[in-house]
Amino acid sequence: MKSRIRALFRRRFNSWLDKRSPRTSEITLNQRRIFIIPSSAGLGFATMLLGLLLLAINYQNNLIFALCFWLFSIFLVAILHTYANLSGLLLRAGAAEPVFAGELASFHLHLEAGNRDRHRLSVGFPGQQLEICDINAETGAANVIIKYPTQRRGALRPGRMEVTSRYPLGILRCWSAPSLDWHCLVYPRPRKLRPLQNSADSGEGHIPDRSKDSDEFSGFSRYQAGQSPRRIFWKAYAKGQGLLVKQYEQSQADELILDWESLDGLDTEERLSTLCAWALDCEKNGLSYGLKLPSVSVAPATGAAQLAKVLRELAVY
Structure with missing residues (x-):
């Protein structure tokens, strides 16, 4: 009884504060x-x-x-x-x-x-x-x-x-x-309840090593905030030519799509937590990745802006 009276008083007091x-x-x-x-x-x-x-x-x-x-x-x-x-x-x-x-x-x-x-x-x-x-x-x-x-x-x-x-x-x-x-x-709280599966590989848990730069080299571009430091052409920077970034033509097979439908058997929060953990792994390894949810899709990309975009969609889903 006392708890009910206290809760009623708190609600009325908060309502009065909202007006004041x-x-x-x-x-x-x-x-x-x-x-x-x-x-x-x-x-x-x-x-x-x-x-x-x-x-x-x-x-x-x-x-x-x-x-x-x-x-x-x-x-x-x-x-x-x-x-x-x-x-x-x-x-x-x-x-x-x-x-x-x-x-x-x-x-x-x-x-x-x-x-x-x-x-x-x-x-x-x-x-x-x-x-x-x-x-x-x-x-x-x-x-x-x-x-x-x-x-x-x-x-x-x-x-x-x-x-x-x-x-x-x-x-x-x-x-x-x-x-x-x-x-x-x-x-969402990142929890990897399922291993990340690469669309270019039938095995589970395989994350390509982007540090090998196995894609086809296509030239240089000016460095932009959020790009991976591993792609910076440091020799040009040592010569005073500014920060240049190596560009590679990436094969479609190396672009990961973090797909909601691939997590059958998990509830909504478990799927979101797993997708969150996958996105963090992809960003850590410098992979190009996208997101596919029932109501929204995010095109594959890399960098801090892509991670923020993916995590925001997971948060507000």
Whole structure:
């Protein structure tokens, strides 16, 4: 019963937060988005104040009255300083590099402090380890990488993050739960449940050795980012002629097609994991490879751009 009430309260509170602070790419914290509650130390501090007040009333002791009111004034001033530590802070969503399922996704967060120092800011996702940072007013900004665990492939949206401060005394907890427009592409977990079969060879598990350059040489071209370093003509580079890449006419038989239909007997996720492992092997060995799924096909090619294209299709399938 308690768990149901707690879940109902959390859903209604999140719905209220969605209306008050909708998803956006950047956000500035203000009084609508900042909440202050006493921390566990603050509750102890308030209990002590109540005890001192009762003691002062009982004994009519002016010194205890003065001490009680002085501590209470410190409590009020701490509210202002704790709020000011978050107020006006600008948060901007940065990039998030693709990862494989089961790895930690890294989300880049850009913080701008404005014209005041920020002390002991804790940023992260609820239930995960928080990153602590300080921002100097002279520097004015900081970049923080916060982690989020991934469990399944696809487009990951981590939801609301958490920004917390207990500065300066730790008796108050000032927090905000902004929803930044983050998304991260999660590739399938690579698992080779079947050996890769070359279309030019009837045997299984055979991967051609591209380092032998057995294809027919066809000339040189300028190096482009993502091409295999093994094809660079280093003698020309030593002579100051720039980076040239050897070009070969590749036989159709050496072009691998990573085919969905060749993995009969495996379920959807197992097929995607195997195709992912095959693509990584092909890229590692410098092979030209393509992808064939029931709904999409990728033409054979090589390089980092081809690997990213294939892995993306596997992730969003």
